[in-house]
Amino acid sequence: MTEYEGFLNNLLKNYDKRIARIDKRATKEKWDAKKTRDIIMPIKSERRLVYRIIVKDPELLEE
Numbered sequence: 348m349t350e351y352e353g354f355l356n357n358l359l360k361n362y363d364k365r366i367a368r369i370d371k372r373a374t375k376e377k378w379d380a381k382k383t384r385d386i387i388m389p390i391k392s393e394r395r396l397v398y399r400i401i402v403k404d405p406e407l408l409e410e
Contacts, residue, residue, distance in 0.1 A: 362394035
């Protein structure tokens with residue numbers, strides 16, 4: 348595993364934790380679905396981008 352791949356895997360875990368915390372808070376504070384979605388979607392988009400780099404474009408990590 349390259350240094351970048353390790354960093355990106357840790358970043359994925361960080362995004363997952365952030366999403367879980369926000370979801371838990373939304374449930375606790377009874378946020379409506381739109382507010383929750385508006386907060387979580389940018390994080391999910393960033394997470395999806397990192398995941399695509401790891402899975403679909405691993406040669407980017409080699410450069």
